[in-house]
Amino acid sequence: MMLRHRLTVTASAAALAAAGLAAGTAQAAAPAHGTAQKARTLAASCSQAYLPLPDPSCTPGAYNPDVTQATIGQTICVSGWTATVRPPTSYTNALKVQQIAAYGYADTSTADYEEDHLVPLELGGAPRDPANLWPEPRYGSQPAQSKDSVETKLKNAVCGGRAGLDDARAAIAKDWTTALSVLGL
Numbered sequence: 001m002m003l004r005h006r007l008t009v010t011a012s013a014a015a016l017a018a019a020g021l022a023a024g025t026a027q028a029a030a031p032a033h034g035t036a037q038k039a040r041t042l043a044a045s046c047s048q049a050y051l052p053l054p055d056p057s058c059t060p061g062a063y064n065p066d067v068t069q070a071t072i073g074q075t076i077c078v079s080g081w082t083a084t085v086r087p088p089t090s091y092t093n094a095l096k097v098q099q100i101a102a103y104g105y106a107d108t109s110t111a112d113y114e115e116d117h118l119v120p121l122e123l124g125g126a127p128r129d130p131a132n133l134w135p136e137p138r139y140g141s142q143p144a145q146s147k148d149s150v151e152t153k154l155k156n157a158v159c160g161g162r163a164g165l166d167d168a169r170a171a172i173a174k175d176w177t178t179a180l181s182v183l184g185l
Contacts, residue, residue, distance in 0.1 A: 045058065045102045046058040046059075046099070046102045046103045046104070046134075047103075048103055048104065048105070051137070052136075052137075052146075052147075052177065053175060053176065053177070054118055054134040054136070055103070055134075058099075058102065058103075058134065059118050059131060059132065059133070059134040060118075060131055060173070061118040061119040061125065061131065061132050061169075061173035062119065062125065062126035062129040062131045062132040063119060063124055063125060063126055063169065064085065064121075064124045064125060064126050064127060066124075067123075067124025067165070068124075068165070069164060069165045069166065072124075072158060072159060072165060075124065076121075076122055076123065076124055076155060076158070076159065076165075077155075077158075077159035082121040082122055085121060085127045086121060086127060087127050087128045091128065092115040092133065093110060093115070095115060095130060095133060096110055096113060096115040096135050097110060099115075099130075099133070099134055099135045100113060100135045103134075103135060105135070105137075110135075111138075112137065112138055112139065113135035113136060113137055113138060114135075114136045114138055115133055115134070115135055115136075116133065116134060116135075116136040116147065117132050117133055118132050118133070118134060118172070118173055118176075119132055119169050119172060119173050120151040120154075120155075120172065122151050122152065122154070122155040123151065123154060123155060123158065123165065123168055123169050123172065124165065124169070125169075147176050150172065150176050150177075150179055150180055151172070151176075153180060153185060154168045154171070154172060154179060154180070154183070154185070155168075157183065157185050162185065163183050163185065167183060168183065171183050
C-alpha cells in the first residue's frame with residue numbers, strides 16, 4: 001500500500017511539474033511564445049467535476065514522513081504542533097494562484113479559496129507538497145469550514161485512540177465528506 005501511495009504521489013508530482021507547479025516552487029513558468037495556448041492547457045489540467053473534493057489526479061494527498069502512529073504523541077497530538085510545520089503564506093498564496101488557473105475556476109479571487117491540505121497537517125499531511133495542496137472554494141454546498149470540522153474530529157479520534165492514523169488519513173484523502181462515517185465516528 002505504501003509503495004502504491006508513493007507511486008501515486010510521484011506520478012502526481014511529475015504531472016504538476018509538467019504543468020508548471022513543480023514541488024518546492026511556487027513560481028509560474030516564464031512567459032513564452034504560445035502563452036495563450038499554454039494558459040488554456042493549464043486551465044484544463046485539473047477538473048472541477050469532483051467538487052467539493054479536489055481532482056485526485058492533481059491532488060492525491062501526501063504524508064509527512066515524520067508523522068507515524070508511533071510519533072503522534074510528539075507531533076500531531078501536541079497542542080500547537082501544526083504551527084511548527086505550516087508553510088508560509090508567501091508559498092501557499094503563490095501556489096494557490098497557479099492552482100486556481102489549473103482548475104480553470106472562473107472566479108480568480110484568491111480570497112474566495114483556501115489553499116487546503118487534502119491530508120490535513122492535523123493528521124500529518126505533507127506541509128509543502130503540491131500533491132497535498134489545492135484551492136478549496138470557500139463557498140458552495142460544502143465550504144472549506146465544513147472540512148475543517150471533520151479534520152478536527154479525526155485528529156481528536158486519532159489522539160484519543162478511537163481511530164488509527166493510517167485509517168484516518170486514508171478516509172479523508174479518499175472523501176472528506178464521508179470520512180467520519182467510514183470510521184464510525
